[in-house]
């Protein structure tokens with residue numbers, strides 16, 4: 001299996017075929033594009049039948065080996081077996097469903113309509129990013145050990161991503177994590193989750209500023225190419241290909257658990273921000289998984305909903321990006337969207353290059369086919385199963401209340417956006433699976449506002465704010481940051 005950049009010309013693609021291991025530790029392709037397989041591996045009906053009997057870890061192995069063809073099977077099997085265990089994914093439930101890794105729960109079944117919740121938040125940080133990040137930690141450690149190399153992950157977080165990365169990389173040989181976060185701006189729970197880690201390879205840096213200041217520091221350090229090379233700096237952002245592939249597994253799992261035969265179809269609704277999660281759904285569908293609809297659910301930051309309703313992709317400025325009660329979906333542009341656009345325009349890398357250059361110069365592009373637009377491929381969106389919808393703060397409160405009253409469970413704010421939109425796209429005879437992306441305990445303030453009581457905390461998280469914390473406070477000063485990294489990498 002070889003990988004190409006969404007912006008590669010055919011000449012450069014054939015000169016630079018990349019293997020899975022080549023792109024594992026990186027982010028963007030050198031031409032600024034994103035990596036995708038040259039073609040999507042196909043899954044047969046016989047395979048799907050056989051996969052119905054597998055554990056989650058075994059299924060992950062079967063799917064990953066189609067993409068990571070340059071990693072020996074035995075190694076891949078060991079890596080997936082080590083990652084997808086009941087011990088790693090037991091936090092949220094701790095009951096008999098923990099062995100399922102992503103257990104399904106039917107919320108409603110009436111008049112031929114079925115609404116199912118698939119839990120993706122059983123990992124150590126109680127959000128779906130653990131599904132892929134835990135595997136990434138093991139893959140990174142494996143790849144670095146093979147080359148006797150090391151890696152210093154440098155990133156900025158406003159909450160979920162940073163903690164998922166730290167819990168995936170803690171204690172891993174050859175890896176250090178330097179994570180910037182805005183000082184005193186995260187919730188007490190999120191802060192405690194990150195800062196209570198005492199592992200010597202985890203460095204939490206609280207920056208005196210806002211999230212954008214943290215991100216600017218990451219950019220400044222990454223743009224210093226000689227510093228970056230000397231200190232072996234890398235990232236784990238949502239465009240990482242291995243993260244996307246790891247997410248493909250739970251679409252297959254959800255389908256196999258919600259159906260009994262391969263002539264049945266299901267739809268998925270996905271609370272979306274950077275388009276990473278639902279991009280894995282698109283890839284699953286392209287591989288032949290019988291998915292009917294892929295429904296993109298956004299919050300007030302509706303860049304993606306706007307595109308899937310109108311064909312116009314219009315990124316927002318920082319000032320137009322709302323801070324909402326589903327904060328992990330507060331994005332101004334969707335970093336993985338380019339992967340879908342590549343397929344939508346018939347894998348024409350020159351078109352993709354031109355369209356995303358227009359994003360930089362004009363803030364977006366228009367594929368609606370209207371006079372003066374950049375193309376008419378919007379007419380093809382339906383062929384890929386995509387639909388969309390939007391949810392607001394009031395919708396979230398209503399949905400959290402309704403789900404608590406009707407089904408007796410308390411869902412988080414992002415999942416509430418998903419359920420709200422899913423209910424607008426239900427079809428008779430096609431089960432609708434909503435991906436649950438976080439646990440309510442992480443966003444307690446809004447839960448309190450919706451139902452007047454606290455969200456239940458999973459066992460072991462009861463007094464997380466009381467644990468000793470390890471972090472340093474630093475001004476938003478790039479030179480200080482570089483000195484700190486140099487001192488602690490010893491490179």
Ligand SMILES: *Cc1c(COP(=O)(O)O)cnc(C)c1O
Pocket residue numbers: 127128129160161238271272273274275276277278328329414437438
């Ligand atoms: C990251 C995140 C999302 C958005 O996922 P994308 O892959 O960026 O679309 C949704 N919900 C939660 C809880 C998240 O942490």
